Amino acid sequence: MKIQQSANGNIVITGTSGVIEHILPTITIHKHPRYPNEAILITHNTNYKDEQQGITILARNVTNVNDTRFYGNAQSLKSMLENELVLQGGTTEAPPKTKEQDPMYVAYLQANTYEKLLSFVKEHQDNIGGKRYHEDGRISEEEFFCQFETFIIRVTLRYYYKLDNQTLINYILMSGSTSYVHEPKKVYVYDGNNIITGYIYEKAY
Structure with missing residues (x-):
């Protein structure tokens, strides 16, 4: 697949068979709302979740942007398109947002x-994996990195196990971009048979 800008400024998307699939006068480029690491979403407006009106482009299918060879993930494709093409949509023409104007x-x-x-960072994370484990296979840490138009956040979960039973999680401590979370400590509650019956949320200290 090739993405090129014609002499008259239109964005031309050519499929793997060499057939032109789309000719677009204006575009706005977004991270794909459901597959941010694998794909981008091209729309004619600033609605980054408008999949029905947009065009999903898998990064692995793109071979060229203009005359430049491409090989990379969705984030590098988005950056390359923004650098190589003269965009006429909201990505470059709109005035820069401040954080307070950013809906995200x-x-x-x-x-x-x-x-x-936790739900927010899972939905918008840019990193793949981000997990660390003890030698015996128990998870020890999980990290979520999210990059938005006007800000970046990083959230880390650290797992602490019971002293008398190292197979049971005692609590998980959330840290990083957590200034607005009042109780970032999730404590597991067990019954007499070591079955989880609920959770208690506490302040970090």
């Missing part, structure tokens, strides 16, 4: 509990 920053501020923030 507002959503981040509203994720003010442990579970809300």
Whole structure:
């Protein structure tokens, strides 16, 4: 697949068979809302979740941007398109947003509990994996990195196990971009048979 800009400024997307699939006068480039590491979403507006009106481009299918060979992930494809093409959509023409104008920053501020923030970073994480384990296979740490238009956040979960039974999680401590989470410590509650019956959320210290 090739993505090129014609002499008249249109963006031309040519499929793997060499057939032109799309000719677009203006585009806005987004991370794909469901597959941010594998694909980008091209739309004619700034609605980054408008999949029905947009065009999904898998990074692994793209071979060229203009006359430049491409090989990389979705983030590098998005960056290359923004550098190689003269975009006429909202990506470059709109005035720069401040964090306060970014709807994703507002959503981040509203994720003010442990579970809300965890759900938010899982939905928008850019990194793949981000997990560390003890030698015996127990998870020890999990990291989520999210990059948005106006800000970046990094959230780390550290797992602490019971002293008398190292197979049972005692609590998970959330740290990093957690200033707005009042109780970032998730404590596991077990019954007499070591079955999880619930959770208690506490302050970090």
